[in-house]
Amino acid sequence: MITIYSARWVLPVSSAPIDHGAVAVDGPLIAGVGSAAEIAARFPDARVENFGSSAILPGLVNAHTHLELTALRGYLENEESDFFAWLRKLTLARLERMTANDIRDSATWGACEAVRAGITCVGDASDSAMLSMRALQEVGLRGVVFQESFGPDARLARENFEKLQTKVAELREIETELVRVGVSPHAPYTVSGPQLELIADFAQMERLPLMMHAAESQAEEEFLREGRGLFADGLAKREIEWTPPRMSTIQYLHRVGILDCQPLLAHCIRVDEKDIETLRETGSKVAHCPKSNAKLGHGRAPLGEFLANGITVGLGSDSVASNNTCDLVEEARFACLFARNLSFSPSASQMVTAATAGGAHCLGFEREIGVLSEGSQADLVVVRLDGAHQVPVYDPLTALLFSSSGRDVVLTIIAGREVYRDQRVIGVDEDRLRARLNEIAQKLS
Secondary structure, X not given: OOEEEEEEEEOOOOOOOEEEEEEEEEOOEEEEEEEHHHHHHHOOOOEEEEOOOEEEEEOEEEEEEOHHHHHHOOOOHHHOOOHHHHHHHHHHHHHHHOOHHHHHHHHHHHHHHHHHOOEEEEEEEEOOHHHHHHHHHHHOOEEEEEEEEOEOOHHHHHHHHHHHHHHHHHHHOOOOOXXXXXXXXXOOOOEOHXXXXXXXXXXXXXXXXXXXXXXXXXXXXXXXXXXXXXXXHHHHHOOOOOOOOOOOHHHHHHHOOHHHHXXXXXXXXXXXXXXXXXXXXXXXXXXXXXXXXXXXOOOOOOHHHHHHOOOOEEEOOOOOOOOOOOOHHHXXXXXXXXXXXXXXXXXXXXXXXXXXXHHHHHOOOOOOOOOOOOOOEOOEEEEEOOOOOOOOOOOXXXXXXXXXXXXXXXXXXXXXXXXXXXXXXXXXOHHHHHHHHHHHHHHHO
Protein backbone atom coordinates (compact mmCIF):
# COMPACT_ATOMS: atom_id res chain seq x y z
CA MET A 1 0.00 0.00 0.00
CA ILE A 2 1.23 3.48 -0.85
CA THR A 3 1.81 5.85 2.05
CA ILE A 4 1.90 9.62 1.63
CA TYR A 5 4.05 11.59 4.06
CA SER A 6 3.22 15.28 3.97
CA ALA A 7 4.55 18.30 5.83
CA ARG A 8 4.77 22.07 5.73
CA TRP A 9 7.97 21.75 3.69
CA VAL A 10 9.54 19.08 1.49
CA LEU A 11 13.24 19.55 0.70
CA PRO A 12 14.09 17.39 -2.33
CA VAL A 13 17.73 18.71 -2.43
CA SER A 14 17.77 18.22 -6.20
CA SER A 15 15.27 21.05 -6.59
CA ALA A 16 13.77 23.96 -4.67
CA PRO A 17 11.85 23.42 -1.42
CA ILE A 18 8.17 22.57 -1.85
CA ASP A 19 5.72 24.51 0.27
CA HIS A 20 3.04 22.20 1.70
CA GLY A 21 4.67 19.20 0.05
CA ALA A 22 4.37 15.43 0.15
CA VAL A 23 6.30 12.27 -0.65
CA ALA A 24 4.53 9.09 -1.72
CA VAL A 25 6.25 5.83 -0.76
CA ASP A 26 5.47 2.51 -2.43
CA GLY A 27 7.42 -0.35 -0.88
CA PRO A 28 11.14 0.53 -0.92
CA LEU A 29 10.77 3.28 -3.54
CA ILE A 30 9.57 6.86 -3.79
CA ALA A 31 6.48 6.90 -6.01
CA GLY A 32 6.05 10.66 -6.19
CA VAL A 33 7.25 14.02 -4.86
CA GLY A 34 5.32 17.27 -5.15
CA SER A 35 2.71 19.46 -3.55
CA ALA A 36 0.41 17.74 -1.08
CA ALA A 37 -2.58 18.42 -3.31
CA GLU A 38 -0.87 17.01 -6.38
CA ILE A 39 0.34 13.83 -4.64
CA ALA A 40 -3.06 13.23 -3.01
CA ALA A 41 -4.72 13.49 -6.44
CA ARG A 42 -2.23 11.04 -7.97
CA PHE A 43 -2.68 8.47 -5.21
CA PRO A 44 -6.28 8.81 -3.98
CA ASP A 45 -6.28 5.44 -2.16
CA ALA A 46 -3.03 6.00 -0.28
CA ARG A 47 -2.70 6.21 3.47
CA VAL A 48 -1.87 9.83 4.37
CA GLU A 49 0.16 11.06 7.32
CA ASN A 50 0.65 14.78 7.87
CA PHE A 51 3.54 15.94 10.05
CA GLY A 52 2.50 19.59 10.13
CA SER A 53 5.23 22.15 10.77
CA SER A 54 8.05 19.84 9.77
CA ALA A 55 10.44 19.30 6.89
CA ILE A 56 10.78 16.07 4.93
CA LEU A 57 14.20 15.61 3.36
CA PRO A 58 16.44 12.82 2.07
CA GLY A 59 18.08 10.65 4.69
CA LEU A 60 21.35 12.09 5.95
CA VAL A 61 24.54 10.29 4.93
CA ASN A 62 27.42 10.00 7.38
CA ALA A 63 30.31 9.50 4.98
CA HIS A 64 32.88 8.56 7.62
CA THR A 65 32.44 7.01 11.02
CA HIS A 66 33.58 4.12 13.24
CA LEU A 67 30.47 2.73 14.91
CA GLU A 68 32.41 0.00 16.73
CA LEU A 69 34.10 2.73 18.82
CA THR A 70 30.83 4.13 20.23
CA ALA A 71 31.64 2.67 23.67
CA LEU A 72 34.73 4.92 23.76
CA ARG A 73 32.69 8.14 23.78
CA GLY A 74 34.43 10.39 26.32
CA TYR A 75 37.08 7.76 27.10
CA LEU A 76 40.00 9.57 25.45
CA GLU A 77 39.44 13.17 26.51
CA ASN A 78 42.72 13.44 28.44
CA GLU A 79 44.80 12.28 25.46
CA GLU A 80 43.44 14.66 22.81
CA SER A 81 46.46 16.97 22.96
CA ASP A 82 48.74 14.06 21.97
CA PHE A 83 47.45 12.25 18.86
CA PHE A 84 49.92 9.38 19.18
CA ALA A 85 48.88 8.74 22.80
CA TRP A 86 45.24 9.05 21.77
CA LEU A 87 45.67 6.40 19.06
CA ARG A 88 47.61 4.11 21.40
CA LYS A 89 44.99 4.22 24.16
CA LEU A 90 42.19 3.70 21.65
CA THR A 91 43.96 0.72 20.07
CA LEU A 92 44.69 -0.95 23.40
CA ALA A 93 41.07 -0.57 24.54
CA ARG A 94 39.72 -1.82 21.24
CA LEU A 95 42.06 -4.83 20.82
CA GLU A 96 42.83 -5.92 24.37
CA ARG A 97 39.92 -4.89 26.59
CA MET A 98 36.80 -5.17 24.43
CA THR A 99 35.33 -8.56 23.57
CA ALA A 100 33.56 -9.40 20.31
CA ASN A 101 30.21 -8.97 22.08
CA ASP A 102 31.34 -5.57 23.36
CA ILE A 103 32.25 -4.47 19.85
CA ARG A 104 28.99 -5.75 18.35
CA ASP A 105 26.91 -3.95 21.00
CA SER A 106 29.01 -0.82 20.66
CA ALA A 107 28.42 -0.75 16.90
CA THR A 108 24.71 -1.48 17.30
CA TRP A 109 24.31 1.35 19.80
CA GLY A 110 26.10 3.63 17.35
CA ALA A 111 23.72 2.54 14.60
CA CYS A 112 20.78 3.37 16.88
CA GLU A 113 22.22 6.82 17.56
CA ALA A 114 22.57 7.33 13.81
CA VAL A 115 18.98 6.55 12.84
CA ARG A 116 17.71 8.61 15.78
CA ALA A 117 19.56 11.57 14.24
CA GLY A 118 18.09 11.02 10.77
CA ILE A 119 21.12 9.25 9.33
CA THR A 120 20.04 6.55 6.90
CA CYS A 121 23.41 5.61 5.38
CA VAL A 122 26.94 5.39 6.78
CA GLY A 123 30.47 4.84 5.58
CA ASP A 124 31.70 2.75 8.49
CA ALA A 125 35.40 1.93 8.85
CA SER A 126 35.85 -1.13 11.03
CA ASP A 127 38.56 -3.53 12.10
CA SER A 128 35.73 -5.96 12.94
CA ALA A 129 33.65 -5.46 9.82
CA MET A 130 31.65 -8.67 10.26
CA LEU A 131 30.35 -7.41 13.61
CA SER A 132 29.69 -3.94 12.21
CA MET A 133 27.78 -5.31 9.23
CA ARG A 134 25.60 -7.36 11.56
CA ALA A 135 24.94 -4.23 13.64
CA LEU A 136 23.85 -2.21 10.61
CA GLN A 137 21.61 -5.04 9.45
CA GLU A 138 20.02 -5.39 12.90
CA VAL A 139 19.06 -1.71 13.03
CA GLY A 140 18.19 -1.43 9.33
CA LEU A 141 20.84 1.08 8.29
CA ARG A 142 22.14 1.38 4.75
CA GLY A 143 25.88 1.70 4.25
CA VAL A 144 29.31 0.56 3.20
CA VAL A 145 31.36 -1.20 5.87
CA PHE A 146 35.05 -0.79 5.05
CA GLN A 147 37.19 -3.62 6.38
CA GLU A 148 40.32 -1.99 7.74
CA SER A 149 43.81 -3.27 7.02
CA PHE A 150 46.94 -2.50 9.03
CA GLY A 151 50.62 -3.29 8.67
CA PRO A 152 53.48 -0.76 8.51
CA ASP A 153 56.17 -3.43 8.00
CA ALA A 154 56.74 -3.94 4.27
CA ARG A 155 58.13 -7.40 4.98
CA LEU A 156 54.66 -8.51 6.06
CA ALA A 157 52.74 -6.79 3.24
CA ARG A 158 51.75 -9.98 1.42
CA GLU A 159 50.71 -11.76 4.62
CA ASN A 160 48.58 -8.82 5.78
CA PHE A 161 47.02 -8.46 2.36
CA GLU A 162 46.04 -12.13 2.24
CA LYS A 163 44.32 -11.72 5.62
CA LEU A 164 42.32 -8.84 4.14
CA GLN A 165 41.35 -10.97 1.13
CA THR A 166 40.07 -13.71 3.42
CA LYS A 167 38.01 -11.28 5.46
CA VAL A 168 36.49 -9.68 2.37
CA ALA A 169 35.48 -13.10 1.02
CA GLU A 170 33.70 -13.85 4.32
CA LEU A 171 32.02 -10.43 4.38
CA ARG A 172 30.67 -10.82 0.87
CA GLU A 173 28.68 -13.81 2.06
CA ILE A 174 26.53 -11.55 4.25
CA GLU A 175 26.46 -8.54 1.90
CA THR A 176 22.96 -7.26 1.09
CA GLU A 177 21.44 -4.56 -1.11
CA LEU A 178 21.51 -2.23 1.90
CA VAL A 179 24.89 -3.11 3.42
CA ARG A 180 27.89 -3.41 1.12
CA VAL A 181 31.54 -4.27 1.65
CA GLY A 182 34.54 -2.02 1.09
CA VAL A 183 38.22 -1.97 2.04
CA SER A 184 40.18 0.54 4.06
CA PRO A 185 43.95 0.59 4.31
CA HIS A 186 43.93 2.53 7.54
CA ALA A 187 46.44 5.35 7.01
CA PRO A 188 49.83 6.02 5.39
CA TYR A 189 51.56 5.68 8.77
CA THR A 190 49.96 2.29 9.60
CA VAL A 191 50.13 0.56 6.18
CA SER A 192 53.33 0.06 4.17
CA GLY A 193 53.70 1.17 0.57
CA PRO A 194 53.80 -2.40 -0.86
CA GLN A 195 50.66 -3.28 1.08
CA LEU A 196 48.91 -0.15 -0.23
CA GLU A 197 49.79 -1.18 -3.79
CA LEU A 198 48.37 -4.67 -3.27
CA ILE A 199 45.15 -3.31 -1.78
CA ALA A 200 44.75 -0.74 -4.56
CA ASP A 201 45.07 -3.43 -7.22
CA PHE A 202 42.66 -5.69 -5.32
CA ALA A 203 40.03 -2.96 -4.92
CA GLN A 204 40.10 -2.17 -8.63
CA MET A 205 40.01 -5.81 -9.69
CA GLU A 206 37.13 -6.67 -7.33
CA ARG A 207 35.35 -3.31 -7.79
CA LEU A 208 35.43 -2.65 -4.07
CA PRO A 209 34.93 0.86 -2.71
CA LEU A 210 38.06 2.07 -0.91
CA MET A 211 38.29 4.49 2.00
CA MET A 212 41.43 5.76 3.71
CA HIS A 213 42.42 8.32 6.35
CA ALA A 214 44.63 10.85 4.59
CA ALA A 215 46.43 14.13 5.26
CA GLU A 216 44.96 14.29 8.74
CA SER A 217 47.70 15.66 10.97
CA GLN A 218 51.02 17.45 11.23
CA ALA A 219 52.56 14.23 12.58
CA GLU A 220 51.51 12.42 9.40
CA GLU A 221 53.00 15.15 7.22
CA GLU A 222 56.32 15.07 9.09
CA PHE A 223 56.38 11.30 8.76
CA LEU A 224 55.93 11.34 4.97
CA ARG A 225 57.90 14.43 4.04
CA GLU A 226 60.82 14.13 6.46
CA GLY A 227 60.71 10.67 8.04
CA ARG A 228 60.66 12.08 11.55
CA GLY A 229 58.23 12.62 14.41
CA LEU A 230 56.06 10.40 16.57
CA PHE A 231 55.08 7.92 13.87
CA ALA A 232 58.67 7.48 12.69
CA ASP A 233 59.85 7.05 16.27
CA GLY A 234 57.16 4.41 16.82
CA LEU A 235 58.34 2.38 13.84
CA ALA A 236 61.97 2.68 14.92
CA LYS A 237 61.12 1.24 18.34
CA ARG A 238 59.56 -1.74 16.60
CA GLU A 239 62.62 -2.07 14.33
CA ILE A 240 60.51 -1.41 11.23
CA GLU A 241 62.43 0.27 8.44
CA TRP A 242 60.85 3.37 6.88
CA THR A 243 62.15 5.48 4.03
CA PRO A 244 60.05 8.64 3.63
CA PRO A 245 58.81 9.42 0.10
CA ARG A 246 59.45 13.12 0.83
CA MET A 247 56.15 14.23 -0.63
CA SER A 248 52.65 15.05 0.56
CA THR A 249 50.18 12.35 1.56
CA ILE A 250 48.07 12.93 -1.55
CA GLN A 251 51.03 12.64 -3.93
CA TYR A 252 52.22 9.53 -2.10
CA LEU A 253 48.81 7.88 -2.39
CA HIS A 254 48.81 8.77 -6.07
CA ARG A 255 52.20 7.12 -6.49
CA VAL A 256 51.18 3.84 -4.82
CA GLY A 257 47.93 3.55 -6.80
CA ILE A 258 45.37 4.38 -4.13
CA LEU A 259 44.00 7.34 -6.09
CA ASP A 260 43.48 5.11 -9.13
CA CYS A 261 40.59 3.62 -7.13
CA GLN A 262 38.73 6.97 -6.97
CA PRO A 263 38.82 6.54 -3.20
CA LEU A 264 36.98 8.24 -0.38
CA LEU A 265 39.61 10.07 1.67
CA ALA A 266 38.76 11.08 5.22
CA HIS A 267 39.95 14.45 6.56
CA CYS A 268 42.32 15.88 3.88
CA ILE A 269 43.36 18.76 6.12
CA ARG A 270 47.00 19.16 5.11
CA VAL A 271 46.70 19.62 1.35
CA ASP A 272 48.07 22.25 -1.04
CA GLU A 273 46.98 23.47 -4.48
CA LYS A 274 48.77 20.64 -6.26
CA ASP A 275 47.08 18.10 -3.99
CA ILE A 276 43.66 19.59 -4.65
CA GLU A 277 44.27 19.44 -8.38
CA THR A 278 45.35 15.81 -8.04
CA LEU A 279 42.20 14.98 -6.10
CA ARG A 280 40.10 16.59 -8.81
CA GLU A 281 41.91 14.87 -11.68
CA THR A 282 41.67 11.41 -10.09
CA GLY A 283 38.01 11.69 -9.10
CA SER A 284 38.89 11.19 -5.45
CA LYS A 285 36.22 12.11 -2.91
CA VAL A 286 36.54 13.74 0.51
CA ALA A 287 34.78 12.96 3.79
CA HIS A 288 34.91 16.29 5.62
CA CYS A 289 34.97 15.78 9.42
CA PRO A 290 35.28 19.30 10.85
CA LYS A 291 34.27 18.62 14.45
CA SER A 292 36.66 15.70 14.89
CA ASN A 293 39.43 17.69 13.17
CA ALA A 294 38.90 20.60 15.56
CA LYS A 295 38.53 18.49 18.70
CA LEU A 296 41.85 16.75 18.05
CA GLY A 297 43.49 20.08 17.15
CA HIS A 298 44.45 18.97 13.66
CA GLY A 299 43.29 22.08 11.82
CA ARG A 300 40.77 22.66 9.05
CA ALA A 301 40.24 21.15 5.64
CA PRO A 302 39.83 23.67 2.79
CA LEU A 303 36.12 23.02 2.17
CA GLY A 304 35.73 26.02 -0.13
CA GLU A 305 38.62 24.96 -2.35
CA PHE A 306 37.27 21.43 -2.61
CA LEU A 307 33.84 22.61 -3.71
CA ALA A 308 35.24 25.27 -6.05
CA ASN A 309 37.28 22.58 -7.80
CA GLY A 310 34.34 20.24 -8.23
CA ILE A 311 35.57 17.65 -5.74
CA THR A 312 32.77 15.56 -4.27
CA VAL A 313 32.46 16.28 -0.54
CA GLY A 314 30.40 14.46 2.05
CA LEU A 315 30.23 15.06 5.78
CA GLY A 316 31.49 12.63 8.39
CA SER A 317 31.17 12.58 12.15
CA ASP A 318 34.21 10.31 12.53
CA SER A 319 33.86 8.17 15.66
CA VAL A 320 32.22 9.52 18.79
CA ALA A 321 35.59 8.85 20.45
CA SER A 322 36.77 12.03 18.73
CA ASN A 323 33.49 13.87 18.26
CA ASN A 324 31.14 12.74 21.05
CA THR A 325 27.99 12.87 18.93
CA CYS A 326 26.88 11.33 15.66
CA ASP A 327 24.75 14.24 14.44
CA LEU A 328 25.04 15.28 10.78
CA VAL A 329 22.88 18.39 11.18
CA GLU A 330 25.25 19.64 13.86
CA GLU A 331 28.22 18.61 11.70
CA ALA A 332 26.85 20.58 8.75
CA ARG A 333 26.30 23.66 10.90
CA PHE A 334 29.79 23.45 12.38
CA ALA A 335 31.29 23.01 8.91
CA CYS A 336 29.41 26.03 7.60
CA LEU A 337 30.21 28.35 10.49
CA PHE A 338 33.85 27.32 10.62
CA ALA A 339 34.24 27.96 6.90
CA ARG A 340 32.54 31.34 7.16
CA ASN A 341 34.88 32.33 9.97
CA LEU A 342 37.82 31.94 7.61
CA SER A 343 37.16 32.87 3.99
CA PHE A 344 34.52 30.69 2.37
CA SER A 345 30.81 31.36 2.90
CA PRO A 346 28.82 28.24 1.99
CA SER A 347 25.05 28.48 1.73
CA ALA A 348 22.57 26.42 3.72
CA SER A 349 21.68 24.65 0.48
CA GLN A 350 25.31 23.64 -0.13
CA MET A 351 25.70 22.21 3.35
CA VAL A 352 22.43 20.26 3.27
CA THR A 353 23.51 18.90 -0.12
CA ALA A 354 26.86 17.77 1.35
CA ALA A 355 25.00 15.99 4.17
CA THR A 356 22.74 14.14 1.72
CA ALA A 357 23.58 13.89 -1.99
CA GLY A 358 27.29 14.56 -1.41
CA GLY A 359 27.60 11.73 1.08
CA ALA A 360 25.59 9.41 -1.16
CA HIS A 361 28.04 10.09 -4.01
CA CYS A 362 31.01 9.52 -1.69
CA LEU A 363 29.74 6.03 -0.86
CA GLY A 364 28.61 5.05 -4.36
CA PHE A 365 24.88 5.31 -3.67
CA GLU A 366 24.27 8.40 -5.84
CA ARG A 367 21.86 6.58 -8.17
CA GLU A 368 19.72 5.36 -5.27
CA ILE A 369 19.61 7.92 -2.47
CA GLY A 370 20.60 11.47 -1.53
CA VAL A 371 17.67 13.28 -3.15
CA LEU A 372 13.89 12.93 -3.08
CA SER A 373 12.86 11.94 -6.58
CA GLU A 374 10.45 9.50 -8.12
CA GLY A 375 12.03 6.08 -8.50
CA SER A 376 14.72 6.66 -5.88
CA GLN A 377 15.04 4.53 -2.79
CA ALA A 378 12.70 5.73 -0.04
CA ASP A 379 15.34 6.91 2.41
CA LEU A 380 13.87 9.99 4.07
CA VAL A 381 13.55 11.74 7.39
CA VAL A 382 11.07 14.08 9.02
CA VAL A 383 12.45 16.93 11.13
CA ARG A 384 10.17 19.04 13.31
CA LEU A 385 10.60 22.78 12.81
CA ASP A 386 8.14 24.06 15.41
CA GLY A 387 10.31 24.03 18.52
CA ALA A 388 10.99 27.05 20.69
CA HIS A 389 14.52 27.06 19.26
CA GLN A 390 13.23 27.13 15.68
CA VAL A 391 10.12 29.33 15.42
CA PRO A 392 9.62 31.51 13.41
CA VAL A 393 10.76 29.82 10.21
CA TYR A 394 11.42 32.12 7.25
CA ASP A 395 13.35 29.58 5.22
CA PRO A 396 13.22 25.82 5.97
CA LEU A 397 16.80 25.20 4.78
CA THR A 398 18.32 27.80 7.09
CA ALA A 399 16.04 26.73 9.95
CA LEU A 400 17.22 23.17 9.47
CA LEU A 401 20.91 24.07 9.32
CA PHE A 402 21.20 26.84 11.90
CA SER A 403 18.40 26.12 14.41
CA SER A 404 18.02 22.35 14.43
CA SER A 405 19.85 19.18 15.38
CA GLY A 406 19.42 15.45 15.11
CA ARG A 407 17.28 15.58 18.24
CA ASP A 408 14.51 17.22 16.19
CA VAL A 409 14.12 14.14 13.97
CA VAL A 410 10.78 12.40 14.53
CA LEU A 411 10.82 9.77 11.78
CA THR A 412 13.53 7.91 9.87
CA ILE A 413 12.68 5.70 6.90
CA ILE A 414 15.16 3.46 5.05
CA ALA A 415 14.15 1.65 1.85
CA GLY A 416 10.54 2.40 2.69
CA ARG A 417 10.77 0.89 6.18
CA GLU A 418 10.24 3.01 9.28
CA VAL A 419 13.26 2.34 11.51
CA TYR A 420 12.84 5.19 14.02
CA ARG A 421 9.56 6.64 15.25
CA ASP A 422 7.98 7.83 18.48
CA GLN A 423 11.40 8.21 20.08
CA ARG A 424 12.34 4.56 19.69
CA VAL A 425 14.33 2.48 17.24
CA ILE A 426 11.90 -0.10 15.94
CA GLY A 427 12.77 -3.74 16.61
CA VAL A 428 15.83 -3.04 18.77
CA ASP A 429 16.09 -3.50 22.55
CA GLU A 430 17.61 -0.12 23.35
CA ASP A 431 17.30 -0.64 27.11
CA ARG A 432 19.54 -3.70 26.89
CA LEU A 433 22.05 -1.88 24.72
CA ARG A 434 22.13 1.14 27.03
CA ALA A 435 22.87 -1.14 29.98
CA ARG A 436 25.55 -2.96 27.97
CA LEU A 437 27.32 0.29 27.02
CA ASN A 438 27.42 1.31 30.67
CA GLU A 439 28.75 -2.13 31.53
CA ILE A 440 31.55 -1.78 28.95
CA ALA A 441 32.40 1.68 30.27
CA GLN A 442 32.75 0.30 33.79
CA LYS A 443 35.18 -2.31 32.53
CA LEU A 444 37.26 0.28 30.65
CA SER A 445 37.34 2.90 33.41
